[in-house]
Amino acid sequence: MKFVDEFRDGNTAQALARAIRRKVTRPWALMEVCGGQTHSIVRFGLDELLPEAISLIHGPGCPVCVTPVALIDQALAIAARPEVTFCSFGDMLRVPGSAEDLFAVKSRGGDVRVVYSPLDALALARQLPDRQVVFFAVGFETTAPANALAVAQAKREGLANFSILVSHVRVPPAMVAILSSPRRRVDGFLAAGHVCAVMGTEEYVPLAAQYRVPIVITAFEPVDLLQGILMCVSQLEEGRAEVENQYVRLVQAGGNRPAQALIQEVFQVVDRTWRGIGGIPDSGLGLKPAYAAFDAARRFGVEAVGGEESAECQSGLVLQGLLKPPQCPAFGKACTPDHPLGATMVSSEGACAAYHRYRRFDPVGRAGA
Amino acid sequence: MCLGVPGRILDVQEGSLRMGRVAFGPTVKEVSLACVPEAIPGEWVVVHAGLALERLDETEARLMLESLAELEAGLDGEGA
Numbered sequence: 001m002k003f004v005d006e007f008r009d010g011n012t013a014q015a016l017a018r019a020i021r022r023k024v025t026r027p028w029a030l031m032e033v034c035g036g037q038t039h040s041i042v043r044f045g046l047d048e049l050l051p052e053a054i055s056l057i058h059g060p061g062c063p064v065c066v067t068p069v070a071l072i073d074q075a076l077a078i079a080a081r082p083e084v085t086f087c088s089f090g091d092m093l094r095v096p097g098s099a100e101d102l103f104a105v106k107s108r109g110g111d112v113r114v115v116y117s118p119l120d121a122l123a124l125a126r127q128l129p130d131r132q133v134v135f136f137a138v139g140f141e142t143t144a145p146a147n148a149l150a151v152a153q154a155k156r157e158g159l160a161n162f163s164i165l166v167s168h169v170r171v172p173p174a175m176v177a178i179l180s181s182p183r184r185r186v187d188g189f190l191a192a193g194h195v196c197a198v199m200g201t202e203e204y205v206p207l208a209a210q211y212r213v214p215i216v217i218t219a220f221e222p223v224d225l226l227q228g229i230l231m232c233v234s235q236l237e238e239g240r241a242e243v244e245n246q247y248v249r250l251v252q253a254g255g256n257r258p259a260q261a262l263i264q265e266v267f268q269v270v271d272r273t274w275r276g277i278g279g280i281p282d283s284g285l286g287l288k289p290a291y292a293a294f295d296a297a298r299r300f301g302v303e304a305v306g307g308e309e310s311a312e313c314q315s316g317l318v319l320q321g322l323l324k325p326p327q328c329p330a331f332g333k334a335c336t337p338d339h340p341l342g343a344t345m346v347s348s349e350g351a352c353a354a355y356h357r358y359r360r361f362d363p364v365g366r367a368g369a
Numbered sequence: 370m371c372l373g374v375p376g377r378i379l380d381v382q383e384g385s386l387r388m389g390r391v392a393f394g395p396t397v398k399e400v401s402l403a404c405v406p407e408a409i410p411g412e413w414v415v416v417h418a419g420l421a422l423e424r425l426d427e428t429e430a431r432l433m434l435e436s437l438a439e440l441e442a443g444l445d446g447e448g449a
Contacts, residue, residue, distance in 0.1 A: 001393075001394055002377075003375040003413060003430060012434075012438075015441035015444050034371055035371070063371075089418075116418070119420070139371070139418070140371055143371070146401070146418040147418075149401060153385075194373045197373070197415065198422060227433075227437070248426070248432075249427075249433065250422075250424075250425055252423070256405075258404040258405075259404040349372075
């Protein structure tokens, strides 16, 4: 497939790995921010191509994983209502709330549907005027324009039976939280390519300068990731801390202006709680007052609903890069993709799920490092 | 979750919502082109959650692959 296969070439990947080995003189810890990058790294065994001195820390960039239990519980309360058709990306259906998941609601007869896009949910609202159609709007900046477009269009059409339950998060405040932590281990970042396709690279420049940390906007295929690692390691070895763009075929410095305009029209920056991590100021997006009528939590009066995380789940440490999944006592035992304790074992991009899928039988080696 | 899939635009329908059909290999989907107002049929875009996020730049992709081929040749030349 074009724009995919040529970035999976094994010889190029080996050449990049050799270039990285030549460059490295001391230990460095790099964090890939996005769960899609984590998935690629574990799937293709890219960490095993790297010299021992380079450790990859898996970041919190999986929106399914960081959606707080309280919001899952709100989703469950809304989805259980007889007049509601509840639409979600597939990954969210098996994320455990404090008592159950959306699949349990569906198995009891709840109208819970998997959609590919918020625009599909909007189309359902047009087709089913007697139903209340609710879309579970989780995601990073990448997903915000599609959700904003759906809400703006619903308002334009006067669709009174469409609303969204918002759990939007923003990447830069999470990076600040990681960099400010007294337990900081991260020397450099591979920033999330598609988030930057929307938002551009400029908001990372002050971060790189203030925290003296290289930030390389990186794509998702093996060759991309290894090139991003080489760029990041080169900066570290040369004492530079800059924003660089590996994903030049897609990401422009200013990002995508129409997408940013959609976000600004519909959403405003709010504080947000991250599952497993806690509250991070300014780290979320919520609906602006002009669009409050499309807020499902408000429409169905579930704002006060909330629950607690399983005490056994250590996903908070995994999401901060302080624990590798196989080091968790519950990994592969009390916690599996069929019976997940936390969201990182559910989403295909969650670090625990990626290790369980690709490294279950080799949990020692580099996976346990 | 932030998965973006490259696809080629087959056609464009202008309107209050700029839409178009995009081919992902053998699969064709209806996609919003609201954020890529200049994109035309034949161009490649990266699509996420039913929305084209941005146009792919074929020239930049080719330049990067060429620079990587040079890196590879250089390392081979040094017998590393």
